[in-house]
Amino acid sequence: MYSLSKKSKVVVKKEMTWSEKLYLPAIFQGLMITIRHFFKKKATLQYPEQKKEFAAVYRGKHILKRDEQGRENCTACGLCAVSCPAEAITIVAAERQKGEEHLYREEKYAASYEINMLRCIFCGLCEEACPKDAVYLTEELAPASFDRTDFIFGKDKLVQPLGTSAHPKTYKPYKK
Amino acid sequence: MEILPIEVIDKLVIIVAVFGISLVIAMYSTLAERKVSAFLQDRIGPNRAGIFGIFQPLADGVKFFMKEEIIPATADKGLFILGPSLSMLTACMTSAVIPWGDTLELFGRVIPLQVTDINIAVLYVFAVVSIGVYGIMIGGWASNNKFSLLGALRASSQMISYEIAMGLSIVALIMTTGTMSIGEIVYQQGGELYGIGALDGFAWNVFYQPLGFLIFMICAFAECNRTPFDLPECEAELVGGYHTEYSSMKLGFYLFAEYINMFISSAIMSALYFGGFNFPFIDKLDLSHNWETIIGVGFFFTKIIAFIFFFMWIRWTLPRFRYDQLMRLGWKILIPLSILNIIITGLVLLLTL
Numbered sequence: 001m002y003s004l005s006k007k008s009k010v011v012v013k014k015e016m017t018w019s020e021k022l023y024l025p026a027i028f029q030g031l032m033i034t035i036r037h038f039f040k041k042k043a044t045l046q047y048p049e050q051k052k053e054f055a056a057v058y059r060g061k062h063i064l065k066r067d068e069q070g071r072e073n074c075t076a077c078g079l080c081a082v083s084c085p086a087e088a089i090t091i092v093a094a095e096r097q098k099g100e101e102h103l104y105r106e107e108k109y110a111a112s113y114e115i116n117m118l119r120c121i122f123c124g125l126c127e128e129a130c131p132k133d134a135v136y137l138t139e140e141l142a143p144a145s146f147d148r149t150d151f152i153f154g155k156d157k158l159v160q161p162l163g164t165s166a167h168p169k170t171y172k173p174y175k176k
Numbered sequence: 177m178e179i180l181p182i183e184v185i186d187k188l189v190i191i192v193a194v195f196g197i198s199l200v201i202a203m204y205s206t207l208a209e210r211k212v213s214a215f216l217q218d219r220i221g222p223n224r225a226g227i228f229g230i231f232q233p234l235a236d237g238v239k240f241f242m243k244e245e246i247i248p249a250t251a252d253k254g255l256f257i258l259g260p261s262l263s264m265l266t267a268c269m270t271s272a273v274i275p276w277g278d279t280l281e282l283f284g285r286v287i288p289l290q291v292t293d294i295n296i297a298v299l300y301v302f303a304v305v306s307i308g309v310y311g312i313m314i315g316g317w318a319s320n321n322k323f324s325l326l327g328a329l330r331a332s333s334q335m336i337s338y339e340i341a342m343g344l345s346i347v348a349l350i351m352t353t354g355t356m357s358i359g360e361i362v363y364q365q366g367g368e369l370y371g372i373g374a375l376d377g378f379a380w381n382v383f384y385q386p387l388g389f390l391i392f393m394i395c396a397f398a399e400c401n402r403t404p405f406d407l408p409e410c411e412a413e414l415v416g417g418y419h420t421e422y423s424s425m426k427l428g429f430y431l432f433a434e435y436i437n438m439f440i441s442s443a444i445m446s447a448l449y450f451g452g453f454n455f456p457f458i459d460k461l462d463l464s465h466n467w468e469t470i471i472g473v474g475f476f477f478t479k480i481i482a483f484i485f486f487f488m489w490i491r492w493t494l495p496r497f498r499y500d501q502l503m504r505l506g507w508k509i510l511i512p513l514s515i516l517n518i519i520i521t522g523l524v525l526l527l528t529l
Contacts, residue, residue: 027494030494031489034489034492034493035489037215037216037217037218038215038216040218041218042215042219042220043218043219044219
């Protein structure tokens with residue numbers, strides 16, 4: 001049979017030679033292998049002190065962006081909810097009233113914007129679909145919890161806090 | 177010989193010191209085991225309890241004491257408690273005949289650094305070690321559990337099989353040394369190797385009895401129930417072997433006894449075959465007798481620690497034997513080899529004397 005990887009070895013069960021039957025050379029060989037590892041550089045990462053860098057394309061918890069004047073970008077068009085393969089996003093739309101221009105950029109806004117984090121598969125399609133530059137997946141980890149209701153993230157957890165700008169720790173779009 | 181009260185105090189001090197040292201070394205062996213295994217597997221091991229995990233054994237001890245003590249309802253209560261106690265007792269008893277160092281001259285008296293130098297020390301060691309198997313057997317039997325019983329059975333048959341080869345390998349050693357006192361054997365090893373003056377203090381028995389040493393070492397691994405001979409507690413087949421039902425400090429005693437056994441058998445191996453407290457070129461240093469003794473004790477412990485490291489190194493290198501392989505190695509290979517060793521030793525002694 002032709003070997004594609006050229007790594008396969010044909011196994012033959014043959015009688016062991018005298019030195020192989022002694023086992024001691026083989027044991028010595030094994031000891032040499034393990035002692036070499038004794039002095040090798042360790043692979044351990046001291047977790048709370050040292051943290052591993054995420055990949056540049058990492059997709060974590062979502063964020064609903066504000067614009068430069070602190071107004072929410074989302075216009076509740078529902079494209080993210082439609083594009084979501086896991087059907088995790090639920091949006092209730094509302095009309096902007098007079099005097100709320102400083103809160104919402106568009107005339108229509110999301111009165112409630114919920115993502116079920118247990119359903120979300122962090123594919124990033126909502127981010128791709130968004131025409132208003134509103135939803136992004138950040139580098140933050142979605143936190144664990146003991147209660148299932150904690151995993152339905154409303155606007156309180158998703159909207160970018162006021163006064164924060166697009167700083168790299170919490171907000172980093174994975175494509176320019 | 178009349179015994180002076182001051183000598184009793186000497187002995188008591190030495191007994192307490194030996195006891196304390198062997199417990200402390202066993203304690204830190206548990207940490208060393210984890211560290212060595214970690215390093216051999218490219219990890220770091222425990223390092224949170226103090227620098228380099230130095231307080232880890234204390235934390236483990238506290239944890240052991242805090243755990244709930246469970247005695248199974250179907251277990252034989254008396255024997256269940258006797259098992260680990262016996263294991264621990266026999267583990268600690270062997271250290272009585274090991275010469276930890278030469279004599280110290282203090283307050284105008286000569287104090288040997290040995291609890292007792294009986295002239296049948298080697299036999300004593302064997303007697304105590306063979307009682308040690310009762311600890312495991314009784315524990316496994318009293319648990320009233322199939323896995324424990326199988327582990328205990330394995331332990332007893334394994335220990336009995338390997339004791340024969342061990343005894344026979346020692347016979348060859350006794351033939352060359354002509355004495356059974358371990359202290360005497362150690363003193364003999366302070367001479368010149370093969371009569372060559374440049375190798376002063378190197379007359380270690382391992383150079384005269386290499387095959388005997390190999391057999392003795394393999395048997396010591398089996399006697400301590402260490403990998404590759406740890407079938408009694410074979411966690412892959414027997415849950416936990418003889419200590420399946422044990423918890424809290426009783427389990428701790430079993431584990432601790434294993435480490436004390438490891439320390440003691442390392443000490444015996446370095447005393448019988450690696451020159452004990454002798455180190456080469458001791459006379460060239462031109463030190464006072466007490467300093468020589470103290471350095472000798474240091475060398476002895478270095479040898480012991482090297483052996484303990486070797487025990488661990490083997491453990492994290494070799495896989496476990498299958499039971500029929502273990503028996504085949506013991507009965508068909510080690511025992512004939514040790515008899516051959518006796519015959520060769522006898523022939524050499526006949527021809528040279």
